[in-house]
Amino acid sequence: MKIGLFFGTFNPIHIGHLIIANHLVENSKLDEIWLVVTPKSPFKVKQTILDNYQRLEMVYLATKSYNNLKPCDIEFNLLQPNYTINTLTYIKEKHPKHQFSLIMGEDNLKSFHKWKNYELILENHQIYCYPRLSAGKVETQFDDHPNIHHVKAPIIELSSTFIRQHIKKGKNVRPMLSDAVWQYIDQMNFYK
Numbered sequence: 001m002k003i004g005l006f007f008g009t010f011n012p013i014h015i016g017h018l019i020i021a022n023h024l025v026e027n028s029k030l031d032e033i034w035l036v037v038t039p040k041s042p043f044k045v046k047q048t049i050l051d052n053y054q055r056l057e058m059v060y061l062a063t064k065s066y067n068n069l070k071p072c073d074i075e076f077n078l079l080q081p082n083y084t085i086n087t088l089t090y091i092k093e094k095h096p097k098h099q100f101s102l103i104m105g106e107d108n109l110k111s112f113h114k115w116k117n118y119e120l121i122l123e124n125h126q127i128y129c130y131p132r133l134s135a136g137k138v139e140t141q142f143d144d145h146p147n148i149h150h151v152k153a154p155i156i157e158l159s160s161t162f163i164r165q166h167i168k169k170g171k172n173v174r175p176m177l178s179d180a181v182w183q184y185i186d187q188m189n190f191y192k
Contacts, residue, residue: 004030004128006103007084009038010055011048012185013062014163014176016156018069020130023153024103025068028128033103034072035059036087039080048164050190052076061180085117088125101126107134109142122147131155167191
């Protein structure tokens, strides 16, 4: 099975995340997309980041009606701070029959050459890159690389930060979230 790993804080997961993930699973060779919830670092005290399991619950709520989108907590049990190469090594050991690819926005591809062991990641994994509006250029070494696939996905300029700020201001952000996620945030009084 070909699995795309879509990493994120998902604080909260919003319709932009779902649009990208669904587009990729429908328009690539990937069988499933696992939305990997990045754990809150114990070294960073940032009150706006919800607990790991609250964010995982939101990803579960957002994806439960999609057959090919799955929440994933694989990084919760890894030592922090964690690097993508460590997660990929660990997940391959736990699921040896699957092929894992990375999903990243073009903004991350621009800094990919700074990632720990990026050459090893690129040698052993496919990367599906979706467009983002951002400054800077992608390194020429990644131009026409056989393991990097540029996907013509919709450009979504919606961020979790924007949603949190607007909830704090008392604004209606309901159209930006799945119904189940909106209800959970509202019931729990998150981000106010």
